[in-house]
Amino acid sequence: MKQLNFVIENATGLHARPAKVFVTTAKRYQADIRVLYGSKKVNAKSLIAVLGLGVAHGGKILVEVSGADEDLAAEALQTAVADGLGEGDQTPALAAPPQPAVITNGYPAAQAVPNGLRGVGAAPGLAIGPVFQMRPTAVTIAETFAGVQAEQTRLSAALAEGQAQLAALRDQMQVHAPDEAAIFDVHRELLTDEDLLEAVQQKIQAQQNAAQAWQAAIQERASLMASLDDPLLAARAADIRDVGNRILKLLAGEDAAGIKWPDHPVVVIAHDLTPSDTATLDPQKVLGFATAVGGPTAHSAIIARALGLPAVVSAGAGLLEIGDGTAVILDGITGIIQINPDEAAQTAAQSSQAVAKQQEQEAKAQAGMPAITQDNHHIEVAANIGGVKDAQNAHESGAEAVGLLRTEFLFLGRATPPSEDEQFAVYRQIAEAMAGKPVVVRTLDIGGDKPLPYVQVPPEDNPFLGERGLRLCLNRPELLREQLRAILRAAEFGALRIMFPMVADLSEWHAAKTMVDEIRAELNAPAVEVGIMIEIPSAALMADKFAQEVDFFSVGTNDLTQYTLAMDRMHPSLAGKSDGLHPAVLRLIDGTVKAAHAAGKWVGVCGALGADPQAVPILLGLGVDELSVSVPSIALVKAQVRTLTYAAAQKLAEQALGCGTAGEVRSLVGN
Numbered sequence: 001m002k003q004l005n006f007v008i009e010n011a012t013g014l015h016a017r018p019a020k021v022f023v024t025t026a027k028r029y030q031a032d033i034r035v036l037y038g039s040k041k042v043n044a045k046s047l048i049a050v051l052g053l054g055v056a057h058g059g060k061i062l063v064e065v066s067g068a069d070e071d072l073a074a075e076a077l078q079t080a081v082a083d084g085l086g087e088g089d090q091t092p093a094l095a096a097p098p099q100p101a102v103i104t105n106g107y108p109a110a111q112a113v114p115n116g117l118r119g120v121g122a123a124p125g126l127a128i129g130p131v132f133q134m135r136p137t138a139v140t141i142a143e144t145f146a147g148v149q150a151e152q153t154r155l156s157a158a159l160a161e162g163q164a165q166l167a168a169l170r171d172q173m174q175v176h177a178p179d180e181a182a183i184f185d186v187h188r189e190l191l192t193d194e195d196l197l198e199a200v201q202q203k204i205q206a207q208q209n210a211a212q213a214w215q216a217a218i219q220e221r222a223s224l225m226a227s228l229d230d231p232l233l234a235a236r237a238a239d240i241r242d243v244g245n246r247i248l249k250l251l252a253g254e255d256a257a258g259i260k261w262p263d264h265p266v267v268v269i270a271h272d273l274t275p276s277d278t279a280t281l282d283p284q285k286v287l288g289f290a291t292a293v294g295g296p297t298a299h300s301a302i303i304a305r306a307l308g309l310p311a312v313v314s315a316g317a318g319l320l321e322i323g324d325g326t327a328v329i330l331d332g333i334t335g336i337i338q339i340n341p342d343e344a345a346q347t348a349a350q351s352s353q354a355v356a357k358q359q360e361q362e363a364k365a366q367a368g369m370p371a372i373t374q375d376n377h378h379i380e381v382a383a384n385i386g387g388v389k390d391a392q393n394a395h396e397s398g399a400e401a402v403g404l405l406r407t408e409f410l411f412l413g414r415a416t417p418p419s420e421d422e423q424f425a426v427y428r429q430i431a432e433a434m435a436g437k438p439v440v441v442r443t444l445d446i447g448g449d450k451p452l453p454y455v456q457v458p459p460e461d462n463p464f465l466g467e468r469g470l471r472l473c474l475n476r477p478e479l480l481r482e483q484l485r486a487i488l489r490a491a492e493f494g495a496l497r498i499m500f501p502m503v504a505d506l507s508e509w510h511a512a513k514t515m516v517d518e519i520r521a522e523l524n525a526p527a528v529e530v531g532i533m534i535e536i537p538s539a540a541l542m543a544d545k546f547a548q549e550v551d552f553f554s555v556g557t558n559d560l561t562q563y564t565l566a567m568d569r570m571h572p573s574l575a576g577k578s579d580g581l582h583p584a585v586l587r588l589i590d591g592t593v594k595a596a597h598a599a600g601k602w603v604g605v606c607g608a609l610g611a612d613p614q615a616v617p618i619l620l621g622l623g624v625d626e627l628s629v630s631v632p633s634i635a636l637v638k639a640q641v642r643t644l645t646y647a648a649a650q651k652l653a654e655q656a657l658g659c660g661t662a663g664e665v666r667s668l669v670g671n
C-alpha cells in the first residue's frame with residue numbers, strides 16, 4: 001500500500017472541478033483508493049463521497065492506494081494535485097457560473113402574448129382545461145426514533161420498494177422512450193451509493209430516525225453538487241433530489257405522488273418536472289403540462305412526447321401565477337398558453353382538437369401505405385428506435401425502415417460494456433423484427449451529455465465539443481471493433497446498415513470504414529451499406545467529398561442545429577431560438593442533398609426536425625429521400641406528405657432558403 005499526503009491548495013478546496021479531476025484520475029486505476037480527512041475515510045472513486053468530505057482550502061488529506069497498479073495511480077494523483085487539479089498553478093477561485101442574459105430571477109423571460117404566455121412547444125397537441133399547479137410537496141417527517149435496528153429495517157424496506165418502483169418506471173418507459181428509461185437506472189444506482197448509505201447509517205446510529213437521516217444525507221449531497229459550476233454535475237443534483245424524495249415519501253408513509261389531485265382532468269403547471277414526475281403523470285387525469293423552466297430536449301419533454309401528452313416548457317415565472325382552476329388552452333406546437341380564453345376560442349380549440357383526433361385516426365388506418373405526394377413523389381418514412389420493442393412497434397406502425405437505431409441503450413446504465421454476443425443477439429432480434437426492411441444501426445454515440453462509467457474521458461470544459469461519438473470510439477478501437485463485429489454478424493439476419501455519428505472529417509470516416517472492411521473480411525460477412533450522420537457543419541460543407549465514398553447520409557438536425565447556431569441543445573432559455581428551420585441549417589441540408597444526389601447517394605433526416613409538421617414540406621422540397629421519426633409520428637408524417645405536392649414543396653423550400661430567420665421560415669409555412 002502507498003500513502004500520500006496532500007495539502008489542497010485550491011481556493012475552494014476539494015470541491016467542484018478539483019474534486020471531479022481528483023475522482024476522475026482515481027477512477028482510471030484498478031487500485032483501491034481511499035481519502036482520509038479528519039475522522040472521515042471515503043472511496044476516492046465516488047464523487048458524492050469526495051465532495052462530502054468538505055475539504056477546505058489548505059486542508060490536509062491522506063490518500064491510501066493499494067492494488068496492482070498502485071505505483072501508477074499514486075504518480076497520477078500526485079501529478080494531478082501538483083497541476084492544481086484542473087485549476088492551474090494560480091488555483092483561482094471558481095468563477096460564478098455564467099448567467100444567460102435572458103434569464104430573470106432564474107426563469108427564462110417568456111414572451112407575453114395577448115391573454116396568455118408563450119413558452120416553447122415541447123410535445124404536440126392541444127390541451128384544454130383548468131390548471132392545476134403541482135407544487136413540490138413538503139414531506140412531513142416524524143420525530144420519533146424507534147431504535148437503531150428498527151430504523152435500519154425501515155430504511156432497507158424503503159430502499160427495496162424504491163428500487164422496485166424505479167425498475168417498474170424503467171420498464172414502462174423502455175417501451176416508448178428507451179433512451180429516457182436509462183435515467184431510472186441511474187437513479188437505482190444512486191440508491192446503492194456506498195458513501196450515501198454509509199452517511200445515513202451513521203446518522204441512524206446517532207439516534208436520527210431513518211427519514212431524518214435520509215433527508216439530511218440527501219440534502220448535504222445535493223447542495224454540494226448543485227453548487228458546482230458544471231451543468232452535468234448540477235443535473236446529478238436534480239437526480240439525487242428526485243430519488244431522495246422518492247425514498248423520503250416512502251419512509252414518511254406517503255404515496256409516491258403525495259398530491260391531492262382534483263377529481264377532474266387538468267392541465268398541470270409546475271416550476272419543472274422531474275423525469276419520475278412526468279413518467280408517473282396519469283393520462284386519465286392530465287390533459288397536458290407546462291413548465292416554467294426546461295428545454296424541449298429535457299427528459300420531461302421527451303417523456304411527454306413518448307406518452308402523447310401535449311407539453312410546453314420554458315414558459316417563464318408568469319406561468320406559476322396562473323391560479324388553480326383557471327381555464328387555459330395549451331398548444332404544444334406553438335408553445336402558446338391562452339389564459340381564460342373566451343368561449344369562441346374554446347370552441348375553436350375543441351373543434352381543431354376533434355379534427356386532429358380524426359386525422360390521427362385516419363392517419364393510423366393508412367399507416368401501412370407509403371407516403372406519396374399528390375404528384376407522385378415518394379419519400380420514405382422510417383423510424384427512430386432504441387431497442388427491440390421499439391422495432392416491433394415500428395414494424396407494426398408502418399415504418400418502411402429503421403432510419404436510426406440509437407445503440408446507446410445497450411451501453412447506458414451499466415457498469416461494464418455489453419459483450420459482442422449480447423450485442424449480436426439484440427441486433428439480430430431487431431433485424432428480424434423489421435422482417436427484411438432496412439435498419440440503420442448507428443454506432444455508439446456517447447460522450448457529451450451521455451457519459452459511461454466504464455469509458456473514462458478526462459474532464460472537459462465543453463463536453464459537447466469534446467470526445468464524443470465517432471471520435472471517442474476511434475480512441476477506443478476495441479469498443480468500436482466489438483460493436484462492428486456484432487453488427488456484421490447480425491447482418492445475415494436482415495438488411496442492416498452501419499452509420500457513424502459525429503463525423504467531422506474524412507480521416508475519421510476513413511479510419512472507421514477501414515475497420516468495417518477489415519472485420520467484414522475476417523467474418524466473411526455480407527456487404528452492408530455504410531454511411532455517416534451529417535450533424536457537424538464541417539461534414540455538411542464537405543458533403544461533396546464524403547458523397548464520393550459513403551453509401552448514404554442521415555442528417556442529425558438536433559446536433560447540426562446546435563453546432564451551426566452555437567446554441568446548446570439543452571439550454572433552457574435558448575430553446576425558443578435553437579430552431580432547425582433556421583435558414584443556415586436549411587442551407588447546409590440543401591448542400592448535403594445536392595452533393596449526395598450528384599453522386600447517386602440517398603439522404604435521410606433523423607433529427608427531431610423530421611417530424612415537425614412545419615418542416616416536413618420544406619425537407620421534402622429540399623429533396624430529402626427519407627424522414628426518420630419517432631414511432632408515434634410515423635402515421636402522421638405519412639398522412640401529411642399525402643396532402644402535399646412535390647412541386648409546391650420545392651418552391652417553398654427555395655423560398656425558405658432565401659429567408660433571414662427561422663421565424664420567417666415558419667411564417668412562410670404557416671400552421
Ligand code: PEP
Pocket residue numbers: 404406445535555556557558559560606607608
Ligand atoms: C441528431 O443529432 O439529430 C441525432 C439524431 O442524434 P442524437 O439526437 O442521438 O444526438
Ligand code: MG
Pocket residue numbers: 501535556558559
Ligand atoms: Mg446527434
